[in-house]
Amino acid sequence: MRIDVDTFKVLQVLVEEGSFSKASERLHKAQSAVSYQVKKLEQHLGVTLFNRDKYRAELTPEGKVILLEGQRLLQHLANIEHLASRFSEGWEPKLELVIDGALPMEPIMTALKRMSEYNIPTKIQLNMEFLGGVQHRFERDKADLMLVKDYRSGPHYLAKALPNITSILVAAPQHPLAAMTDISLVDLQQHVELTIEDSSPEQNIKDELQFGGDKVFYLSGFIMKKNALLKGLGFGWMPDFLIADELTQSQLVKVDFIGGHQFSFTPQLVSTLERPLGRAGQLFTELIIEEFAKTH
16 A cells, blocks of 8 residues: 555644544545544554544654654655646756866856746756866766867857956066066976866867976866965966956066967857757856856
8 A cells, every 4th residue: 555645734734623523624525534544544554643532633752753754745745846847847957067167157156146046946067177178078978068268169069159268377476487578488498387287088178378398287276276376386377367366466477478478268158959958058058148248
C-alpha cells in the first residue's frame, strides 16, 4: 500500500479543528470517511496517530512527528507543482555560464542579482576559466553561455559584442623596468614576465601578448598575478579595472614599452544554436549586456 498524501492534509485539519466532526464539515466529507482515512494510515504505518480517549482530537507524540514530516512532504509537492508550472512557461531548469577571469565580475554579479528578483525556477551556475579553458569547458560541459576574451568561431555560434576592455602593461615602482624609458623587446625579455596560465588541458589558444622571454611565471588567476606584481616579482598585463586604485596610488606604474603599454579587446557573450537559450538564458543575456553598457 502507498501512502495517500492527502491524508496529511486531513491530519492538519483535524489538529486545527480539534474534532473529527468539525474536520469532516470543513473537508466536506462524511465523518466516517475521515475516520477511515486516518485509521488506514495508522494501520499502514503501525503507529497510533491520535489519542481518542480525550475530548479533543489530539496527536500522540508519534503522530506529531509523522504530521511534521507529512507537512514537509506536502510542501515539497507544492514546490514541484510550482516548478512544473514555471517550466511550462518556458523557464529552463538550469543555466550554465562560463566566464573568462580577465573580464569584470561586477556587471555579471549585478545582472545575477537582478535575475534573482524575477523569482524564476532556473538554477544558475557560473564557472571561471582562463584563455582557451573558457571554450573548452563551454563545449565539454555543454554550457549555455560563455563570456570570453577570445574563442574559435564556428557556424553554430551566436556572439554579442560587449564594451571594450583595456589591459595595461605594469610593474611595481621598485622594479627595474619602472625607471626605464623606451624599453625594447630585448629589454623586457631580461626580466620575469608574469602571465595567466591557460586553464584548457589542450592549451589551444596562444596568448599573443606574451613577450617570448625565457623567464616566465605562470599564475592561476589575476588576484595572484596582482599580488605578484605588487611584490615586484615581475611585469605583466593587467585589466585596468583591477588595478585602478594601485595606479592612482602609484603602487603599480606603466611600463614604457616602445611597442605600447596598453591594448584593448572586445569580449563576446556567446551561445550556440545547438543549445538554444530558454527564457532564463535570454533574460540573463539582456541583463549582462545592460550592465556592461552601464560600467562602460
